[in-house]
Amino acid sequence: MNMDALFNTFLHGIAWHTGGKLVNMFFVPILLCFIAYGIYKFIKRRKE
Numbered sequence: 001m002n003m004d005a006l007f008n009t010f011l012h013g014i015a016w017h018t019g020g021k022l023v024n025m026f027f028v029p030i031l032l033c034f035i036a037y038g039i040y041k042f043i044k045r046r047k048e
Helices: 003-047
Strands: none
Touching: none
């Protein structure tokens, strides 16, 4: 493997890693909010 390919793979790994972290930072809280809202609506419907 030459240095160019190694460097590209390295950069791609960093971009993918930080991108995944950013996605988790935004996606997970939104997902949790959706789940909490769904549970809230479900419980409210059950009580009525």
